[in-house]
């Protein structure tokens with residue numbers, strides 16, 4: 001796939017192909033990310049007490065959605081969010097990530113931050 005002398009990594013070349021499901025999946029996660037993920041898992045307690053990163057990255061000047069009466073149950077706020085422009089290929093990215101057996105992805109695009117923000121985190125965590 002990668003020609004000798006071509007500096008473009010083969011995973012980048014594979015990502016250019018429209019909706020190819022074999023090579024691009026390995027390109028979604030860098031080797032460094034996989035290493036730190038494995039190290040994180042080793043240091044995690046038995047029960048999953050990690051909190052979603054998004055819950056800690058809200059800017060001070062951003063209005064908070066309603067947070068009262070939160071009952072998360074088995075459903076959680078997401079650990080990762082796909083952000084993209086219309087017709088930017090976000091659906092393809094979602095479908096690639098969804099292939100991984102440890103990933104549970106929302107069935108449809110949630111549009112929480114642009115259309116459904118007023119519904120609050122309880123609604124968001126129950127999708």
Ligand SMILES: Nc1ncnc2c1ncn2[C@@H]1O[C@H](COP(=O)(O)OS(=O)(=O)O)[C@@H](OP(=O)(O)O)[C@H]1O
Pocket residue numbers: 015016017018019084085086087088089090091092
């Ligand atoms: N890898 C790659 N390369 C080139 N084009 C690609 C790729 N992946 C998805 N697509 C095309 O992206 C279009 C869909 O984008 P989105 O999923 O963002 O659509 S949407 O805005 O959410 O409806 C959609 O284009 P259209 O068929 O013209 O609508 C897809 O065919």
